[in-house]
Amino acid sequence: MTAPLHEERPPRAGRVLPDTQQGMRRRNLARVMHAVSAEVSLSRAAVASRIGLTRAAVSTLVDDLIRWGLLEELGPERPGRVGRPGSALAVSGRGPAGIGAEIGVDHLAVCVVDLRGEVRARAVRHGANRGRAAGPVIEELTVLIRRVVAEAQEAELWPAGLAVAVPGLVARDARTVVRAPNLDWHDTDLGRLLPGDWPLAVDNEANFGALAELWLAAGTPGDFLHVSAEIGIGAAVVVDGRLLRGTRGFAGELGHVPVRPDGPPCPCGSRGCLEQYAGEEAVLRAAGLEPREDLVGLLAERAEAGDEAVRAALRDAGTALGIALTGAVNLLDPETVVLGGALAGLSPWLLPSLQSELTGRTAGPACRVTVSPLGSQGPLLGAAHSVVRAVLDDPAVVAERA
Template sequence: MTAPLHDRRRGTSGAGLPDTQQGMRRRNLSRVMHAVATHGPLSRAAVASHIGLTRAAVSTLVDELIRSGLLDELGPERPGRVGRPGSALAVSAMGPVGIGAEVGVDHLAVCAVDLRGDIRARAERRSANRDRSPAPVLKELAALVRQVCAEAQQQGLGPAGLAVAVPGLVARDTTTVVRAPNLGWRDIDLSRLLPGGLPLTVDNEANFGALAELWLGDESPEDFLHVSAEIGIGAALVVDGRLLRGARGFAGELGHVPVRPDGPACPCGGRGCLEQYAGEGAVLRAAGLGGVRGSGGMGDSGGLSDSGEVRSEVLAERAAAGDERVRRALSDAGAALGIALTGAVNLLDPQAVVLGGALSRLAPWLLPALEQELSERTAGRTCGVRVSEIGPDGPLLGAAHSVARAVLDDPAGVRAGGTR
């Protein structure tokens, strides 16, 4: 996917930088970067108009950003403008790149995204990660990170940092996975198991998926609940263009909202959780397409690939072909999802619910029952349900873009070679 690397509604523009003369300079550098990323190519005069600084001040900032390799001069602006044409500025395609990585239950993936939003390198590996020790999983992930960084560096691009998406709870402002039931991980600090040298961010995969939807989707509202699924089900809430993380960073555990409190046991320790009715393993069981391993995972999958992507495609193909058992399983999953979403919609009143991940492929058969439950249970509230524009790549792209956007937010923090 190629997309401009900016928030079309809101730029952070150096938020959080100290309120000093140096902090003001860094904020202004960020404002210039965001203006060019959002509206570019632009002349210096046009940048000055967008951000409300003098042309002389903008020229000084632009010269610094050009020397840092973050902006390029493209030559005179297009004809038709009044007065002498200025030199058009664009975000450099040869600046730093953000490295994003995803740890899935059955796959690992890494990609590099440049400041223009283009994917410059990518690597993936199918890997059965459920109940594996974190050390070998992260060793494999580190090898993919090195491969992608090497490909980026061959193009003259330096990595600015690494962000990792995981299917579990991540303690806020840390790199520690507190609990990932579908991996079998508890209290794992990824910074101790991944190679150093790059700034590291770790977050829940649903959070990164929601950020990708916010940043890259053409029609995403500022307030929405993003629901994604692989083996498990996660959610993230975006309010006024920002993630609602919760006090500990654990907001959005939709998959472990009880649908039927007396239902089957869940790996999280609860009973009757949504994942036991609408998680991938539950849907495949109900559809007659495979056995189970543990409470929610897959074992003998009846000839299906170990790839979650392929399994969801098979479900979609069979449903489209009219397989009534598959359709009934998906409808029941949609109803359970609607019940779980009811509380969130009534409490938080989002503009929309967005279905991402594997759910995006299965939406035609999930949505009727889901929307019916929401309609009957949300006290007349209007909340549209729509399918993600990003699809299963959301967590990976959100992770990579989060690093690249951090460069726009604080371009002064970029050192030679693209690192921070």
């Protein structure tokens, strides 16, 4: 593959670290962190060879990273070999950590992930949030956040940021929930309600789920479409390792792709949207079931037990997903479609009709469809890890905040 002849548009000012000595140093600090982070431990010499800098340059960068508490030395290695013994480096298990939070329709969850990527504290509260005002929900979430932060602090961790996954559309300010129909929240500024003065990022749960897939699931390519469902159907488009967010932050609304343009009306104003065939309510209706908590568990249980109405409802949902995904694959040419969230748990009954539709509608080889190994854990993990990635991507910021 040759590189394209041209960059389509020169990078906008402010989108990348400045191209100065200082900016270069910050980017090189990030390269060191990522190199060490990719391994359990690594010598300075190995870091230097991986990132293409001299060992002397790497040493001064490493010294800073150790002083800021982001890397630690594991002691001398290779003592029997010739030359000055190298000391193996590892990412610190203390210091800055990411707080991830998830506001679900039926639960709240918070976790703390350290720079090594390990979950160090976790809290969950079950209970319906549908129709509740944002204030009391965030108050309950705050109790959970304070609890896990206290626990993390006992382990010498401190919050480098808070990231919150919500089942709705979030503005590009990364704090305002523009529309979360299943919570009945509209234009709700969560930044005003959430605790702490940590850097904050609120994002759609499908986006955080996709990022978790990108960062944590082995073998995930850099170009994929992540489809998930809680109540609505959301998707996240990852291109070249980056989320495609859209002009307003609303990209990935797969649930409102027209599947049958003259089909049943959808609350969005259109007709025959994917959600009218594969959304929770549509599947419930088709299967003749009543709404209740843990719907996915119920559907999976019934389908497993051979309930033909439930199996047919899931089969039809798979067909509708296949039609909508044919359009998405034609537009985006992703390497893979990943079924995540609730869809992962229902994949045994969705996948056959989904794949048959996708294959039948594609001239060449159809796009691969895989099932997320993270399932419903994706959004929470993605949120916490997004904070950790921010530290790895610009470690110098920690020096200013620590």
